[in-house]
Amino acid sequence: MDMTEARDFTDLTCTNLMIKLKILLKRLPPGESLTFVATREQVDNTCSPFAGQGYAVDCEQDAGNRYRVRMGK
């Protein structure tokens, strides 16, 4: 999997990742998606709940505790 384009958010706390995602998703043009790298804990605690808020959330394990996440409206 190509990891070069994805921003690495693995150092963020779940709270700060949530804030960052809300900001980035607000700016996201219609039809586009946001791709980033997160840990398993971040995926479970922060990314997955966005699926219940009308966002499409796809997640794929890349290596170890690194997951490539794609989110869109």
Added chain:
Amino acid sequence: MSTASFLFCDPVSPERVRWFSESIAAAVRQQEPGGEGAFTIFLTGDALYSLADARTRDAWAALAVLPAVRITADGDELRLQGLRGPVLSGNPGMIIPGDGTDRTTGAFWDLVVSTLKAEWRDARQAAFLLCSSPYMNRTPVYMLRFLAGVHAAGLRPELYTYLDGVHTVHNGQRPSEFENIGRGVAALAGSAAQSGMDAWFAACSRCATARGYYQMNPGTGFCEPSSCIESIAIRPLRDILARFRERHPVLSHASGYAVPRDDPAPGIPHLVIFITNPPYCTEWTFGGISLAVAAAMDEIPVAVIFIEDGVHALCGTHEVPAADKIFNIQEMLAATLDVEGLQYLVHGPSLEVRGVRPSPEFQGLRQVHNPDLAGILRGTGQENAGRATRMIFF
């Protein structure tokens, strides 16, 4: 009726003394008769200079004569600063424990601990949120003295290191002229374990990662402590905030609490965060808001009050240059306005004295004035809801 106590270790500016003393005086006027000793203010470290400074000493002296207010100054630190004589003579009503002859330097901190133990009647532990690094700052010394007093009083000592406070975790500390903080923390953890009361010492994982104490193991993909003493565990902020859900005091470099005297309303203690610094050149604002948002997301009711230089976070339109890497505080606030249990407030007098106004996006935030702060400080404001309330200044 409630009791409220405050601890100030850092410099107390004339502006802070003004709004704080006006708010406490207003709270005293609001309370029912017979509320003697309802407000206790502990001063140590650089906060003590405000007792001697001509810009601030009269406000403290005016508070000290009120029956409902008890001001306690750290006598050992006053001797160190050469202020004991002037402060004693100018403030006959002030309590000044510690005369420099006690080799444990514990008289002031014993009084702090006995006060909070009496006010938080069912607490089994007491904690210190440490945001400053050892050696550059003396607050870690006060943290050790406080937690030693906590342990001696039969409570479990808890240490939450955050922001630069996580430097406490660094192993191999070897100061030539100062008290060894790392060794002190390890010794306290050992004493607590020997007495069958395990200490709970933690460092925020985000802050530790940023400072190089929590590094990714490429083999496992997970972070591991690096160059750390064993007594402090690196944990997610969420784990630290889980401790805030319990009923016990959490002190910090500038902090306070209000506890209902009779039957406190059941539920998680409230948290009030004062944002007092400008938004970008230090980590205080980002750290305070991060902690507040994380707490609210864990169902701890939180009020964030932008006050003093903290009001600059709300003014103008902040734009982060493309080449810069920093959280836009205003975007952070806008993104979290809808977090349940989290409210943002702004101190009107702080705006007025600076001649600034919130940007249109934040003009809807409720402005509070000193009479409103009076209710918050004494634990009877609408932000408190009859529960215990912790207050921390960032």
